Amino acid sequence: MTYTAPIDDMMFVIEDLCGLNSVSKLRGLEDATPDLVSAVLEESGKFAGQVLAPLNVVGDRVGLTFEDGKVHTPDGWAAAYHQLVEMGWNSPTSDPERGGMGLPTVVNACIQEMFNGANTAFQLCSVLTQGAIEAIEGYADEALKTVYLPKLVTGEWTGTMNLTEPQAGSDLAAIRSKAEPTGDHYLVSGQKIFITYGEHEMAENIIHLVLARLPDAPAGVKGISLFVVPKYLVNADGSLGQRNDVRCISIEHKLGIHASPTCALAFGDNGGATGYLVGEPNKGLQYMFAMMNNARLGVGLQAVGISELATQHAIKYAMERTQGRTTAGSEETIIGHPDIRRMLGLMKARTEAARVIAYRAATSLDFAQRSSNSEERARHQRRVDLLIPITKGWSTELGIENASLGVQIHGGMGYIEETGAAQHLRDVRITTIYEGTTGIQAIDLVGRKIQRDGGVAAMELVADMRTTARALSELSTNYADWVAICGAVMDAADKVEELTNWILAQRGSEPLAAAVTVLECFGICLGAWVMGDAAISASERIERGRCPMHAKTKLKTVQFYMNNVFPKAEALSSTVKKGAKSILDLSAADFCVDA
Amino acid sequence: MTYTAPIDDMMFVIEDLCGLNSVSKLRGLEDATPDLVSAVLEESGKFAGQVLAPLNVVGDRVGLTFEDGKVHTPDGWAAAYHQLVEMGWNSPTSDPERGGMGLPTVVNACIQEMFNGANTAFQLCSVLTQGAIEAIEGYADEALKTVYLPKLVTGEWTGTMNLTEPQAGSDLAAIRSKAEPTGDHYLVSGQKIFITYGEHEMAENIIHLVLARLPDAPAGVKGISLFVVPKYLVNADGSLGQRNDVRCISIEHKLGIHASPTCALAFGDNGGATGYLVGEPNKGLQYMFAMMNNARLGVGLQAVGISELATQHAIKYAMERTQGRTTAGSEETIIGHPDIRRMLGLMKARTEAARVIAYRAATSLDFAQRSSNSEERARHQRRVDLLIPITKGWSTELGIENASLGVQIHGGMGYIEETGAAQHLRDVRITTIYEGTTGIQAIDLVGRKIQRDGGVAAMELVADMRTTARALSELSTNYADWVAICGAVMDAADKVEELTNWILAQRGSEPLAAAVTVLECFGICLGAWVMGDAAISASERIERGRCPMHAKTKLKTVQFYMNNVFPKAEALSSTVKKGAKSILDLSAADFCVDA
Incomplete structure (x- = not known):
């Protein structure tokens, strides 16, 4: 499966439609000149096309195996992940002092679109890790930051977000997981489902961010706190200690993103998983909400990436497949058929429009965070808040329509799994559901x-x-x-x-x-x-x-x-x-x- | 997986909107009184709900195995097929003198909607057999009719339609398969792909209807003839003779309808498959076109059936799943959420509208065939010709949208294969492609x-x-x-x-x-x-x-x-x-x- 990062269009959008010049005048983003950004996109585009895209098919066909509580990713997966960590692509926006690249959110939007487009099931691991980083950076105390951030930023450790429970899906007020204080930490217990990359062997540790209730917490949304629960406890010297009381009890058999482990995790079956409170008690949901913009933007970009991928494959097929004859009598490729062009046009036009909306949301995130003018910050925050549900909601619904058109353009071959067009439809189908339907x-x-x-x-x-x-x-x-x-x-x-x-x-x-x-x-x-x-x-x-x-x-x-x-x-x-x-x-x- | 035939709505449509009373005044349909039709729908509804629907899941999960040229259907499949044959449901419109039920096409439309709704992958076998029956009934000589029709009508033998070749999908002008005359028959050779139920062991013989070219045939669409090529040759006494030179070389791995074998068939690898010309030479495509109305109506009904199934499952889930609380504070089932009702409403309203259009097309088929008034016949034929592309094209696109909404209503569970909602989306996705995109x-x-x-x-x-x-x-x-x-x-x-x-x-x-x-x-x-x-x-x-x-x-x-x-x-x-x-x-x- 091939994927070519649409760098021309990305540069056009960030330079001309998102004002990269103004972004690079923001505090801390001064290095983000057009030349540097263009070089970053070339490199990340190569990684997407050469390393991630070729693994997309094996991820879908071979998928995962689950044995004795361990999840085995397909061949090549771990090696690609180590390469991603080495090249520094795990968390492009993180502070260079913590090991990140310090890139603007809008440039990261391009990278996320590429990596997700090339291989969504793979990239989800970093997406979730980025969420964990954001939670710890934003709300944890310095001690937790010191222990956990550096290795999460590089990707040596990965992160997860533990929200959903069987009875608590869209309605997080119904969360029942508990955390009992004991000494300097808490004992966390409960069952979480739909935990993306909740278990795997690609990294040496997994840092779970878990929503749970303290003993005397108020009912409903105001009694939920956020905890860090590592898979392996971390010793004072930073080395890994014993296995924590959290285990993966099953992985889901899903319509798509087959190689992304969707885990049911049991916390505290043997007395309680050691956890550390992030920020203040009972503010867990508030923190989650604050992080939601990035997470939802990420899913919107995922859908844009898969739309782009599906469009590329449909174009390629339409340029090669002959069917019928031109009026001059020669064999005609189906791209000459008006209805094929209509479908390709829909895919292309909607993907490009959705890209701009997502990148503009990302740009406003940069301004809301970094502008020196408080009114400008507030205005951009309002814009972010308004654009996020639109980019998340609209791009994902479009993504499904686009991937379905991609199948249609392939005709009967589109229904055959080996062709690959159907995988995009199966993969993108999750995007209208997770991170809020x-x-x-x-x-x-x-x-x-x-x-x-x-x-x-x-x-x-x-x-x-x-x-x-x-x-x-x-x-x-x-x-x-x-x-x-x-x-x-x-x-x-x-x-x-x-x-x-x-x-x-x-x-x-x-x-x-x-x-x-x-x-x-x-x-x-x-x-x-x-x-x-x-x-x-x-x-x-x-x-x-x-x-x-x-x-x-x-x-x-x-x-x-x-x-x-x-x-x-x-x-x-x-x-x-x-x-x-x-x-x-x-x-x-x-x-x-x-x- | 449960399926309940929507008999109230079906009776409403055929009585009030399709004028069953007038249909039962047509020649040969006098027995189709409301009472009889209602009894037929009750019985076929039971068969759909009790026999076919429970096999739908195993068909999807277990699917088919292909070994040594043989296709093995999942457990229970063959027994259900034999039951269908015994109960006479294989070809409900066929002439009672040939072993059929002689039901109106509009009543068969209900039955086809039910059987396809309950289990499309299963029902495809009869759908294709009905096509073969129509071809032989309409165009073959009496000798071929005598040999092949009785057992096809009962379903003891099944039928297939062999049109597509790798280079000839939508464009049948590009067909290359050949038929050489020799004595009273022809030797057919060539490769056909996407042959539904092209090989299986549920019936003792399979009668392939094959498009191929005679040696001196004109190029393009005017040089294609239609042949009967049985899997086992039939002796003069009607018993089965030797295996014909046609074999299944592979089956496809598809997005959906997993238990319906989609075969690549090789004809004539060992000298030529014995075939018999149907009707006149070079008229194969013309015959196919004449049969297309029924075939396309069938696919439209398939989509209506799957839409109905997906709607029933979504309603059931929405009535049971609690999430959030009512304003009075009690647990709320999600059917109380306005957006869930919007989605269910779309599924229900569009399914019901598509049902009427399909049944009206079927009604016009009855009139076009049987009215004693030639002007009325012609008018109904014009109506059929106009409605068929609409019912096929629109119901199938709707079917995809409806099944996708069904997944959405299930939230995260919709993405998990065990839930079943995703299967409907995968199954219905073929309907906008086959029998003409x-x-x-x-x-x-x-x-x-x-x-x-x-x-x-x-x-x-x-x-x-x-x-x-x-x-x-x-x-x-x-x-x-x-x-x-x-x-x-x-x-x-x-x-x-x-x-x-x-x-x-x-x-x-x-x-x-x-x-x-x-x-x-x-x-x-x-x-x-x-x-x-x-x-x-x-x-x-x-x-x-x-x-x-x-x-x-x-x-x-x-x-x-x-x-x-x-x-x-x-x-x-x-x-x-x-x-x-x-x-x-x-x-x-x-x-x-x-x-």
Whole structure:
């Protein structure tokens, strides 16, 4: 299986659409010049294409074995992981003083898209480790940081996030795992499920971050604390001590990401697993929420990466497979068939739009963290909070549609596992589920991100969209149908404004019933906005003779997006307003009437 | 895995929306009274639920083994097949004089939906046999009929259709298999792929229907003939003779329908497989086309069946899974969550709409075949020809969306194979590909079914849609928002008319680029039409106190459809008109710019 990092498009997006120049003026990111970034992407692109991508198939076919509590990854997996650690790709944004690369989040977004695109099942290990690092960096005391951070940053140790329990999925208030204080530590017990890379032998230790309740904790979400529970205890000198009381009791047999171990972990079956409190008691969920933006952005990027991969494979097949004859009588490759081009265009245009939204969220994360101006920090934080559920919710749903189109383009061969197209559909199918389902993202968008601030963040976005529309209205070069592009962006801004006002005007459950439809509509409208900006930049590049091939294709892709993707926004917006009542009218009894 | 045949809804559709009373006035169908049909559906429903459904999981998990040219089906498979043969369910529409049940096609549509819903991988064996029966019944001489039909009708022997070759998928003009005349028969040689149930041990013989070229045949589609090639030759006394020169060389490892053997067959490796010409030379493709309507209707019904199955499982899970609390503080099942109801509503409303369209196509097949009035026959044949690509193309795309929503409703559990939700997605994913991809259906709709007759059949349909809209406008009972329902149906009729005129007005490749979008738009508009009719019938049933629970839920479901499914028609219709040019503007080079 081949994967080529789309570096031209990535550089176009981060330079022209995310303002890399301004990012590299932020405190601590001064080294992130276009030249350095371009070199980083070349290198990470090579690693993705040459090391990770070739393992993607064996990961899927061979998968994992589980014996005596141990998980064995497929051949080549551990070696590739050691290479990743050695090359320093495990945690690209971490502080150089802790062994990281100190790269901007937006550059890491490219790297994560590449690594996940090349091999999602593999990259999940680092994704989870990055989460553990963020938790410890952000909330643990210096002692815990000193013991755990250095080896997590390099990837010598890996990390996990232990939230879900059988009765507590989307609703973490129902968590029952316990932590009893004893001396300087806690004894953690309980069962956690769906723990990604909860057990494996690629690294010498695994650091579990675990949500559990202290003995006298309040019920519900306000009584959950966060603990560090290492697989092997760590001695005072930093060497590994005895095995902790946590073990993997099973791994799941899943639709996709076969080589990523999804573990059920039992904590404390023999008296209690030694754990250390992170930060303050009862603030576990609050910490998780603070980390959620990065985690959800990561899943959005995963979907963008798999979309890109599926698109590349579909293009390759369509360029090689002959079927039918041209009007001139010669054999025709199916890329000549208009419907194949329609499908490839959908895959390409939506992947590129979703990429920009994700990278813009990442850029705002950089500004929110590092800008010297507090108002700018706050504004970018609002933008992050608004964009995250959209990038997570929309890219993942698109990822499924794109991968499914990839299967379709392959025809009968697409249904044969050896072809590889079906794997992308199976792999990407998880992305709308974990780190909060699309439904959860949508409730977050409508409730926390729009209702709670009275629509301030959404209206700031509308203003930016109108700025793009105005800029488009002033352009009249010959490269594209600017009227159509500009009209779509204006319309997109109007729709976001209109739906925001609709949400704010409701008093019942209608926004909950319509939430996913709102989210999808926002996604498509934001896609129009960023594609509008892409058109402006592309036309400037053509004028300046910079990457003119990429820029000319971009203009066609923007046109395609406006005419073939954007029209759906109208349907969604009308569904939001008309549909909610008839959703709520369907009662449980209506679904049982035929049973 | 459980499956409950939705008999209430099936009876509602065939009685009220397909006019079973008129069907049973057709020649040869006089026995198909509502009482008999209801009894048939009860019995076939039991067989589906009790015999076929329990085997669906083992079929998926255990799948097939292939050794020494033999295919072994999972435990229980052969016994269930023998039971099906014994009970006479193999070919319900076949002539009673040949051992069939002589049921109307529309009643068989219910049975096929049930059997496919309960276990698609199993039922495919009969589906293919029905195709072989139709070919022999329709085109073979009396001698071949006498030898092969009786045992195919009972299912003692099974049948296959051998079209595809590695270089000839959607484009059958590229077929290379050969047939050399010798004495009273032919020696067939060549390789066929993707042959469903091409080899198995459940029946004592397999009758392959094979497309191949005679020595002096013209090139392209006009030089293809159809042959019967039995696995075992049949002696003059009807007993089985020696093994024919056809063998299975491999079976495919597929995304889904694991227990349905998809075979590569080698004909004539040892001198030539004995085959018998069906009908006239060089008419093979013509015969195939004539049979296509039934085959494509069958795949549409398969998708409806799997949609129904996925919906039932999602409802069950949503009724049992607790997550979060109600405002009163008690544990809440997720069916109380508005977004879960939205997803279930989409699954239910679209499945029911697709069911009516498929059954109406089946009803028109009955009339086209059996009406005593030649004008009525012709009109119904036009309707069949128009509805088939829509039912095949639209139900299957919906089937994928529905099964994917089914996974989503299960949350993290949906991604675990043991849950079963993922199997439906994997199984249904083939339906947009085989018997002609969605792209092929769409070209058929736009080219053969609209352009070729100048839109006559489409305009007849528009007239029927307007009849429904008028009837709705005269209703003003209290059960539903008739204005919205009537408005949607009027709008749907306008859109079908408008797109038909658009297609007829084009002179370039635009209709090909827009074809799938046209097809989806037609599907959604026809869905509005049949749901409009369903609302009328449901309100009449409520007045008469007949199945009032089903009828009241139906009205809510219609309302849901109009407000949550139908709005997409606007987007699709606008995409058709705006989008085609920007599809055609994307050239092959544009897809390679990043590679």
